[in-house]
Amino acid sequence: MNFHPKQRTPKLILLVSAFVIVSLILWNTNIFFEKFKQEERLKMEVWSSAYSELSNAELDQELGTLPLTVMGNNTSTPMILVNLDSTIKTHNFPTGLENDSLYIAKKINQFSNENDPISISFKGEKLATLYYGNSEVLNKLKYYPIALLLIILLFGAVIFFFFKTNKASEQNKLWAGMAKETAHQIGTPLTSLLGWNELLKSENINPEITREIEKDIDRLQTITERFSKVGSVPELKVYDIVSETQKAFEYLKRRSSKLIHFSFDADTPQLPVPLNLPLYNWSIENLVKNGIDAMKGKGNIAIQIEKHGQYVHVLVSDTGHGIPKGDFQNIFNPGVTSKKRGWGLGLSLVKRIIEEYHNGKVKVLTSNKAGTVMQISLKTKA
Structure with a gap:
């Protein structure tokens, strides 16, 4: 396979550009986060100073309104003040948890990890220790890069899906x-x-x-009709699926090796089903030929038609080497084949013909070392 550098260059440039943009956004977000964190610490240090002055002010001393204003303005940052006598005061805590000792001890440990505690002193004498956590705004900002990355990934996935579909x-x-x-x-x-x-x-x-x-010649005309219908919405007409399946089966039987034993069985003599006959026969032939290839030209091929309520099941079985269970779905993808020179289009065409054109289902019913059974399910004529 040849790769053309000129075709890859725009994609590479786009990928590198996206990486650079995301890196710059994350870098700037991190800088802003750290700066905001420093501002919060400065605010806590100012609060500590105000608390120190208020705690040591004389009763008749005039301090003005600044310390009280500073302390009253902090309504977002959660704080725990531990005095020298081990008494604890909490600020901006959830209602009902202010006196929960276990919760407070857990929060002291958490706040110590988030921010270095501030020692409050007055004239060289330690008064208390202030533990504070990140404000609600800071916590939200911390998760902003993750949300941004998820949005970018979602946007990228939408673009990828669009181009892939296109x-x-x-x-x-x-x-x-x-x-x-x-x-x-x-x-x-x-x-x-x-x-x-x-x-x-x-x-x-x-x-x-x-x-x-x-x-x-009739066969070639049928093949020509099949190819002419590719890409068009096929017309469905009511046919007896038993006799039409048997005709397609018999045609392959006459042109296959004598080492292959063919058998056909149906639990009902006639069964009307809406079909596009050329495409349906194509599906049967692909399944039968796949079975013959799996048996390497020697073994048993059988078709069995069963009616189950409003549905008819066409079972195509072989005595080949089987399909691994993990590949039951993959074998219907274009390009998937076990043959060295295969294109991997046969089962993909079967799936499209049965499911998109006939509103039916096709699947691997069972498969092991003794062989494989493929099942086509179609709705009968009401």
């Missing part, structure tokens, strides 16, 4: 265009083959030969 849509249009062009290209030699076959009939050769050629 790319998938473009790829679907490309595949649909290629399929229609393939159908168109097959049409010309197919018309020529019809003419040559009619000419052979006039030459009085063995009629069995021309009949087999006609069958293969």
Whole structure:
């Protein structure tokens, strides 16, 4: 696989730019957080000074309103004041927890980890120790970078999903265009083959030969019709799913190795189901061919049709090597294949035909070393 540096450069620049922007935002947020934390400490030191003056003021001493104003203005920072006599005063604590000794002891330990305690003294004599925590604003600011990162990641995920969906849509249009062009290209030699076959009939050769050629020409016409329907909304008509499944099964049986044993069974002789016949037959053939590949050309292939209420189950079983349980869902993804030269499109097409076009379900019913059973579920005609 070749990589083109010119195609990768814009993506690389975008990735580096996003990383730089996020780094700058986090760096500036951290600086702002530390600065705000320093401002809070300065506020606590001013509060401590005001408390020291008020605690040691004489009764008749005029201090003015500044200390009282400073102490009264602090309504956001939680504080615990521990005096020398071990008495404790709390400020800005949740109602009902001011006298809870265990809660206060836990908070003293928490506040000591968040901020260095402030020693309050007056004229060199220690009066108390102030423990304070982060204010509500500071705590919210601490989680701001995380919220910002989550928003950026969410925004990035939305952009990624948009581009991925857009790319998938473009790829679907490309595949649909290629399929229609393939159908168109097959049409010309197919018309020529019809003419040559009619000419052979006039030459009085063995009629069995021309009949087999006609069958293969019909087969090519069916394939052309399938490809022409890719990308279009298929029309569903009511068919007997038992007889139509058996026809597709018998066609593969006649053109497969004699080492493979084919068996077909249905618990009801007729069962009307809305189908797009060319696409449904394509699904059956893909499942049968996958089973033959899994058995390496030797073993048993069986189809069983069962009716369960309003639904019909078409079971395609083989005696191949089985599928690991962890791959039961993955095998329906485009590109997933166990074959060296496979494209991994067969089961992906089956899933799309059955689930998107027929509103049914397809899944791995069971799988082990003895073989695999694939199940198609479709709603019967009411």
